[in-house]
Amino acid sequence: MENSVIVIGAGPAGLTAAAFAAARGLQVTVYDKNAVPGRKLRITGKGRCNVTNACTLVSDLMENIPGSGRFLYSAFSRFMPSDVIELFEFLGVPLKIERGNRVFPVSDNAHDIADALTKYARGCGAEIITETAVKSLVIRDGAVCGVKTADGKTREAAAVIVATGGVSYPGTGSTGDGYRFAKAAGHTVTPLRPSLVGMETEAAVWRKAQGLTLKNAAVTVYRADNRKEVYRDFGELLFTHFGVSGPVILSASAHLRDIGTQKYILRIDLKPALDDKKLDARILREIAAGPAKNPANMLRTLLPASMVPVIMELWDVPPGSQVNKLTREQRQTLVYLLKNLESPITGLRPIEEAIVTAGGVSVKEIDPKTMQSKLVRGLYFAGEVIDADAYTGGFNLQIAFSTGAAAGRAVLDS
Numbered sequence: 001m002e003n004s005v006i007v008i009g010a011g012p013a014g015l016t017a018a019a020f021a022a023a024r025g026l027q028v029t030v031y032d033k034n035a036v037p038g039r040k041l042r043i044t045g046k047g048r049c050n051v052t053n054a055c056t057l058v059s060d061l062m063e064n065i066p067g068s069g070r071f072l073y074s075a076f077s078r079f080m081p082s083d084v085i086e087l088f089e090f091l092g093v094p095l096k097i098e099r100g101n102r103v104f105p106v107s108d109n110a111h112d113i114a115d116a117l118t119k120y121a122r123g124c125g126a127e128i129i130t131e132t133a134v135k136s137l138v139i140r141d142g143a144v145c146g147v148k149t150a151d152g153k154t155r156e157a158a159a160v161i162v163a164t165g166g167v168s169y170p171g172t173g174s175t176g177d178g179y180r181f182a183k184a185a186g187h188t189v190t191p192l193r194p195s196l197v198g199m200e201t202e203a204a205v206w207r208k209a210q211g212l213t214l215k216n217a218a219v220t221v222y223r224a225d226n227r228k229e230v231y232r233d234f235g236e237l238l239f240t241h242f243g244v245s246g247p248v249i250l251s252a253s254a255h256l257r258d259i260g261t262q263k264y265i266l267r268i269d270l271k272p273a274l275d276d277k278k279l280d281a282r283i284l285r286e287i288a289a290g291p292a293k294n295p296a297n298m299l300r301t302l303l304p305a306s307m308v309p310v311i312m313e314l315w316d317v318p319p320g321s322q323v324n325k326l327t328r329e330q331r332q333t334l335v336y337l338l339k340n341l342e343s344p345i346t347g348l349r350p351i352e353e354a355i356v357t358a359g360g361v362s363v364k365e366i367d368p369k370t371m372q373s374k375l376v377r378g379l380y381f382a383g384e385v386i387d388a389d390a391y392t393g394g395f396n397l398q399i400a401f402s403t404g405a406a407a408g409r410a411v412l413d414s
């Protein structure tokens with residue numbers, strides 16, 4: 001009993017914590033409500049799992065964590081991306097590095113990562129009990145002494161690590177139970193917000209392009225009040241029934257932390273490879289090649305078909321006119337529209353659709369070296385349940401691994 005640890009949640013944070021604690025000779029039991037460990041891990045990176053980011057400095061990691069980077073300094077320093085890479089290669093999962101230092105398994109199969117981590121935790125001696133949900137923590141005299149499971153049983157332990165994840169993609173098991181446990185233990189849970197999520201946009205005309213994917217759009221987000229730019233990047237963008245999504249939009253969303261109080265505008269450059277002058281020259285070439293075409297037909301040579309009605313609605317030219325009759329001003333308006341398609345952002349999509357949950361158990365109440373609660377003895381937190389989230393690129397899983405390792409190394413170490 002005095003060396004027994006319960007881990008709630010068999011995600012990347014819980015499995016890492018369990019492996020590290022069990023490797024120290026502690027008696028570790030992991031409970032997960034799902035039938036299979038690492039359910040969310042198995043769908044990460046579109047099924048390929050961007051397992052970490054091969055950056056080498058702690059400062060690089062911290063730059064990708066808005067808000068709680070400093071809290072993670074110690075956990076990162078002691079379990080870096082190089083340690084994650086070494087661990088998986090040691091576990092027989094060769095890895096490769098792609099654009100932006102993103103690390104993936106060579107197999108492009110997230111199951112390889114989840115299976116290896118599960119096997120590692122078991123190999124270190126942890127017992128993983130699936131299809132068993134924890135209902136509450138048992139706390140006595142300021143110390144945790146076990147958990148109650150859904151079957152009504154009390155399971156005793158000298159320490160408990162809460163690694164229940166956030167509230168995003170609840171179908172994977174992360175339904176926010178850890179926040180409830182933390183609150184009941186007296187912890188502060190900072191407001192939960194969606195991050196890495198689609199954006200709802202005001203411009204109704206964009207809906208005409210619903211379903212269209214732009215492989216390489218240039219995206220800028222700026223504040224409506226002072227036009228200060230908060231995000232700019234290239235990437236894949238998808239027009240949807242609610243607005244926009246796709247990798248570049250998800251990344252941008254992490255920068256809109258005050259969207260409830262602040263207004264933002266999204267600008268899309270549909271022709272990022274051409275500056276205004278070159279784009280005008282290109283339009284002139286298209287006009288010369290088909291002078292009798294109407295504007296929509298000419299646009300079809302420049303844009304994906306479903307973008308044409310969007311631009312036609314915004315570009316104030318008679319649909320039946322001939323393109324060789326366009327004025328210089330009308331051409332300039334077209335150049336402007338193609339490079340500055342703009343809409344106010346009316347909000348982010350719901351947290352359930354977000355890749356990560358921002359907010360969570362306040363880092364002020366957790367010891368950054370050990371992940372132990374400062375309020376309840378023997379209680380630890382690891383992973384997304386903590387108020388720490390990152391941009392895309394493998395950083396969120398690195399948070400899970402580093403905080404899991406910190407908790408697993410420190411639990412019952414006194």
Ligand SMILES: Cc1cc2nc3c(=O)[nH]c(=O)nc-3n(C[C@H](O)[C@H](O)[C@H](O)COP(=O)(O)OP(=O)(O)OC[C@H]3O[C@@H](n4cnc5c(N)ncnc54)[C@H](O)[C@@H]3O)c2cc1C
Binds near residue numbers: 039
């Ligand atoms: C679609 C998608 C793609 C992603 N891709 C990437 C990527 O490529 N790279 C990256 O870095 N990050 C990615 N992320 C984010 C990353 O998956 C999470 O940040 C990470 O899984 C968090 O790990 P965790 O262990 O804290 O929580 P989770 O992985 O959510 O694990 C928590 C576990 O706790 C269990 N649990 C919860 N409550 C209870 C309870 N009461 N009793 C028992 N068990 C319980 C759940 O069943 C779950 O298995 C992605 C997320 C999503 C949704």
